[in-house]
Amino acid sequence: MAIKDGGDVKAHFVFIPMMFQGHLIPAVDTALLLATHGALASVVVTPSHTGRVRPAVDFAHKSGLPVRLVELPLELAAEGLPDGADDVDKVPSDRWVNYFRALARLRAPLERHLRAHAPFPTCVVADICHPWARELAASLGVPRLCFLSTCAFVLLCQHNVERFDAYGGVADDHELVVVPGLEKKVEVSRAQAPGFFRGMPGFEKFADEVEQVLAEADGIIIDSFLEMEPEFVAGYAEARRMKVWTVGPVSLFHQRATTLASRGNTAAIDADECLRWLDGKEPSSVVYVSFGSIAHAEPKQVVELGLGLEASGHPFIWVVKNADQHGEDVTEFLRELEARVAGRGLLIRGWAPQVLILSHAAVGGFVTHSGWNSTVEAITTGLPVVTWPHFGDQFLNAKFAVEVLGVGVDVGVMEPVMYRLDQKGIVVGREVVEEAVRSIMDGGDEWEERRRRVRALAAKARAAVEEGGSSHGNLLDLIKNFEFKVAAGCGAIA
Numbered sequence: 001m002a003i004k005d006g007g008d009v010k011a012h013f014v015f016i017p018m019m020f021q022g023h024l025i026p027a028v029d030t031a032l033l034l035a036t037h038g039a040l041a042s043v044v045v046t047p048s049h050t051g052r053v054r055p056a057v058d059f060a061h062k063s064g065l066p067v068r069l070v071e072l073p074l075e076l077a078a079e080g081l082p083d084g085a086d087d088v089d090k091v092p093s094d095r096w097v098n099y100f101r102a103l104a105r106l107r108a109p110l111e112r113h114l115r116a117h118a119p120f121p122t123c124v125v126a127d128i129c130h131p132w133a134r135e136l137a138a139s140l141g142v143p144r145l146c147f148l149s150t151c152a153f154v155l156l157c158q159h160n161v162e163r164f165d166a167y168g169g170v171a172d173d174h175e176l177v178v179v180p181g182l183e184k185k186v187e188v189s190r191a192q193a194p195g196f197f198r199g200m201p202g203f204e205k206f207a208d209e210v211e212q213v214l215a216e217a218d219g220i221i222i223d224s225f226l227e228m229e230p231e232f233v234a235g236y237a238e239a240r241r242m243k244v245w246t247v248g249p250v251s252l253f254h255q256r257a258t259t260l261a262s263r264g265n266t267a268a269i270d271a272d273e274c275l276r277w278l279d280g281k282e283p284s285s286v287v288y289v290s291f292g293s294i295a296h297a298e299p300k301q302v303v304e305l306g307l308g309l310e311a312s313g314h315p316f317i318w319v320v321k322n323a324d325q326h327g328e329d330v331t332e333f334l335r336e337l338e339a340r341v342a343g344r345g346l347l348i349r350g351w352a353p354q355v356l357i358l359s360h361a362a363v364g365g366f367v368t369h370s371g372w373n374s375t376v377e378a379i380t381t382g383l384p385v386v387t388w389p390h391f392g393d394q395f396l397n398a399k400f401a402v403e404v405l406g407v408g409v410d411v412g413v414m415e416p417v418m419y420r421l422d423q424k425g426i427v428v429g430r431e432v433v434e435e436a437v438r439s440i441m442d443g444g445d446e447w448e449e450r451r452r453r454v455r456a457l458a459a460k461a462r463a464a465v466e467e468g469g470s471s472h473g474n475l476l477d478l479i480k481n482f483e484f485k486v487a488a489g490c491g492a493i494a
């Protein structure tokens, strides 16, 4: 693919993201940020995900940024996967091991592609879900960094739990243990924070590989900013003896409505319509409710959440994923609810332009599943959160927001609800939803304190990405560390 600007580039980073939205979106933003500072960024995608990154990349091209999309198909049949399973939303729930094996087959075609298209890479930046990137980088003879959309607090907690065997001898997956090696007392259970891929049937060897991939990386890049968690960034860097580049919040790459609304899937609501609706509301009066791109709510839980939002009395935007898959009763319930709260509640059935919404002055709080992207997006836009973790790193993210940063309240879920697997019914009742929403929206001393803290963090987040800021400096440092070593000019794009 030809790059329009044709100018010299200082380095060539090859990003290999995992195709989940929560991994892909921040990886692309980070690639674009590096391109902003003069590096060529190549981003590897599989075909059904190209559409999700195309608008951001097209925008980058129009702005003259050196970014390439490298689209490589998966060999589905060879790994026993059905047609269409290239799309992470369509992988059969019993074939995830096959899917990861199919991903590993990308190594050879990707290496051929990179060798055939100058300039030669200077650094591979891979998601930890791609352990095969280690062999790729070794074969190319270039350094390899891990990219994670997470914070140093989570990394350090998981690392310390594993390093000091904190769950050793603890038979009950739900028993809380203190995370070793932290000044602050943080308690987690194995069920809440098992570690990357730990405890997943069929992934035992893969989980060990992921740990090795992290341990042996030449450094890591995370979507966080130093001023939010200096002690954890330093703690993790020291524990792993590795460089940690905090480059976030990467969503701040998008400063204009057009690109803010084009992260990930095509939104199920027109951006202007959404903004018009928000324009009609008082400042800080609307609560935004979304559980990210993966978590699936049970039908009864959907109803309970809706009733809690209605009872809170606050205007709300509620992103209802897979609204058509909850059955007739829920469809009817949602229709009736919409009629009752007309003008006060806006339901988005499908993908929402999340950061566009969070950035609007009418929004005052965020009920979130505590995915890291959502958490850092809330902090960046100065919004207190209600944390409602479902699985993965979300319990630790929630603890970080509530117990460490003091910018949220938790709904009190103790056990994970796994991706598409559980039938747990109602986990959080309508009264709890109502009370939690009121606590981040209704005012009062604690409300005031939380709001003050999160707004102070938002200001630091903005400063971090500006010239002279820590994240800005880390992007420049990355480029300096991985720039072309040979004579000037050889980095020119043909």
Ligand code: UDP
Residues within 6 Å of the ligand: 020, 021, 022, 023, 025, 263, 264, 290, 291, 292, 293, 294, 295, 319, 350, 351, 352, 353, 354, 355, 370, 371, 372, 373, 374, 375, 377
């Ligand atoms: N997102 C969005 N619209 C939606 C749902 C999600 O724009 O309707 C974006 C959100 O802004 C975030 C990412 O998708 O950048 C979700 O990542 P997160 O880590 O919060 O959760 P995950 O989807 O990985 O569980």
